[in-house]
Every structure is written in C-alpha cells, then in structure tokens.
Amino acid sequence: MGKKILIVEDESTIADIIAFNLGREGFETQTAYDGGEGLRMALEDAPDLILLDVMLPVKDGFEVCKQVRAQSDVPIIMLTAREEESDKVTGLELGADDYVTKPFSMRELIARVRANMRRTAPAQPAAAGDLRVLTGALSMSEDKSEIYKNGKPLDLSVREFDILTFLASMPDKVFSREELMEKVWGYEYYGDLRAVDVAIRRLREKLEDNPAQPQYIVTKRGMGYYLASQP
Ligand code: CA
Numbered sequence: 001m002g003k004k005i006l007i008v009e010d011e012s013t014i015a016d017i018i019a020f021n022l023g024r025e026g027f028e029t030q031t032a033y034d035g036g037e038g039l040r041m042a043l044e045d046a047p048d049l050i051l052l053d054v055m056l057p058v059k060d061g062f063e064v065c066k067q068v069r070a071q072s073d074v075p076i077i078m079l080t081a082r083e084e085e086s087d088k089v090t091g092l093e094l095g096a097d098d099y100v101t102k103p104f105s106m107r108e109l110i111a112r113v114r115a116n117m118r119r120t121a122p123a124q125p126a127a128a129g130d131l132r133v134l135t136g137a138l139s140m141s142e143d144k145s146e147i148y149k150n151g152k153p154l155d156l157s158v159r160e161f162d163i164l165t166f167l168a169s170m171p172d173k174v175f176s177r178e179e180l181m182e183k184v185w186g187y188e189y190y191g192d193l194r195a196v197d198v199a200i201r202r203l204r205e206k207l208e209d210n211p212a213q214p215q216y217i218v219t220k221r222g223m224g225y226y227l228a229s230q231p
Contacts (some may be wrong), residue, residue, distance in 0.1 A: 002028045003117060006047035008038030008064065009079065010056050013044070018051065021106040022113070026146055042068045049117055051109075053079045054087050062094055068094030073155050075116040079104075085192075092198040097157045115186065116158055129146030134168045136216060136231035138207065148208055159184070161205045167217065167227035176224040 007028050009015040012033065019029040030045060032038035036058035042050055050068065054061040063074055078091035078099040088099050097116050100109055131139040137150045147154050147164055147202040156164065162184045167175065175183070177196040185195070215231035 002026045003048040004028045004030065004045070005048045005113065006038070006041055006045065007031045008042075008050065008056065008061065009035060009053040011053075017106070018109065021110065025110055026149050027113070033057075035061065035064045039064045039067055045048055045072060047074060048191065049075045049077070049113060051077050051079060051113070054081065054084070054091070062090055063096045065091060065096050073157060075158055077112055077116055088192055089194050089198060092195055092202075095202070097159050114143045134164075135171055135229055136225060138164075138168075139215065140165065140168070147207075153173070154206050156203070156206060159199055160206070164207075164217075164227070167225065171229035174220045174224045179224065196208060 007015050007018050007020055007029055008169075009018065009031065015031045015033070019031055021165065021211050022029050030041060031048065032041050035056040038050075038052065038056065039059060041047070044062070052061045052064060056064070059067075061078060065078065068076065069153050075098075076091075076096045077210060078087070078096045079102055080087040080099050081102050082093065088101075091099050098112055101113055130141045130143055131148065131151075132142065133139045134147070139148050139151075140146070145161065147156060163180065166180070166184050178192045183192060196229070200217060201211070203219055204214050207216055208214045216228055218226055218228050220226060
C-alpha cells in the first residue's frame with residue numbers, strides 16, 4: 001500500500017494538482033481545505049507525511065504545525081509564500097521538517113516529499129546487540145534507523161536523524177553550515193542557512209543534558225558544528 005500524504009491547502013486547484021501528481025507517483029493522498037479539518041485528519045488518520053499551507057482558514061498552518069507536533073513526529077513540509085521570508089524559519093521553529101516555497105515545481109515537491117518521508121517504524125526499544133555506540137551515551141540501531149540516549153529512543157525527525165548520523169560519520173570534524181546543507185539537505189536544495197541552525201537547536205534540545213551548554217553537538221565559532229567524540 002502506498003504511503004499516505006495529507007495535503008492541507010485551501011486553494012483547491014493547487015491541492016488537486018498536488019494530489020494528482022503524488023497519486024501518479026504511487027502515494028495515497030487526502031486533502032483538508034482548512035486548518036481545523038487538517039488538524040483533525042493529521043491526528044486521526046495518521047498520515048505518513050503532511051504538506052501544510054501557511055495561510056489557511058479556521059487555523060493557520062503554524063498553529064496546525066504546533067498542535068500536530070505536540071502529539072506526533074510525522075514529517076511536516078510547510079508550503080510557504082516566497083515573499084514571506086520569515087515564514088520559513090517560523091515553521092521550522094514550530095517543528096516543521098522542511099518547507100517548499102510557492103510557486104514550486106511538482107518535481108521539486110516530490111523530491112522533497114521523498115527526502116522527508118519517514119523511513120522507520122515508530123520508536124521502540126532496541127534489541128541488545130543491535131546497538132552501535134556513536135559517542136558518549138548515544139547509540140544507534142542500524143536495523144531500526146533509530147538513535148538512543150542511554151538506551152532510550154530519541155524522537156528525531158528524518159532531518160535530525162540525518163544530521164546526527166552525518167556528523168557521527170566523522171566525529172570531531174567541523175562542518176560549516178554550507179557543508180551541512182549540501183550533505184544533509186542535498187545539493188539541489190537552495191535553502192536558507194538558518195534552517196541548519198534551527199535544526200541543530202532542535203536536535204540539541206532532544207539530546208543534550210543542557211541544551212544551553214551542548215556537550216555532543218558543539219559549535220566551533222565562525223566555522224560550524226561537530227559531534228564531540230568525548231562529550
Ligand atoms: Ca492558502
């Protein structure tokens with residue numbers, strides 16, 4: 001069965017085009033035309049990914065994002081208007097995984113959907129023996145694509161997981177924001193570099209004992225970020 005995508009978009013022509021193109025790629029789609037309906041469907045129908053417009057009747061996309069994120073780690077891609085530069089960061093701050101700027105090409109949208117689609121089942125305890133230590137109290141299960149701290153699964157988005165495993169592939173090596181965007185988001189992604197900082201901050205909130213004094217993901221001033229081999 002195809003992965004299920006919830007489209008929350010009040011402009012029915014846009015919603016229809018998206019649904020048609022995703023359907024052709026083998027995804028199942030559902031559409032909500034306002035934020036209230038979108039929130040209800042996001043929580044009740046358990047989609048595999050949500051495409052969420054910002055300007056919506058009843059509840060705006062930010063409010064929906066915040067409320068969904070309080071209960072679910074389903075990947076969320078915001079559909080933002082090009083002129084609203086601040087919308088991108090606001091969405092990321094509220095827990096969206098990514099954004100696509102309108103007008104977007106279907107090719108771009110589908111690539112972004114695939115990149116953000118959750119590859120794993122919900123977090124569950126790892127079987128002993130399946131774990132590989134990344135650094136300090138962090139370990140990873142290759143089978144489940146999960147990362148654990150002291151044996152407890154961390155509730156990471158796909159993007160956060162990708163950043164952490166990328167940094168862990170070369171501990172103590174400093175990567176600039178540009179490098180992280182290229183390696184983790186993909187070179188075709190012409191995103192805002194602040195997306196890297198927001199993602200790192202969210203990641204720290206999830207894995208650091210004290211996010212204000214990070215021991216795992218360390219900032220090298222003026223250079224970038226690295227994962228400490230000895231946190
Ligand atoms: Ca709209």
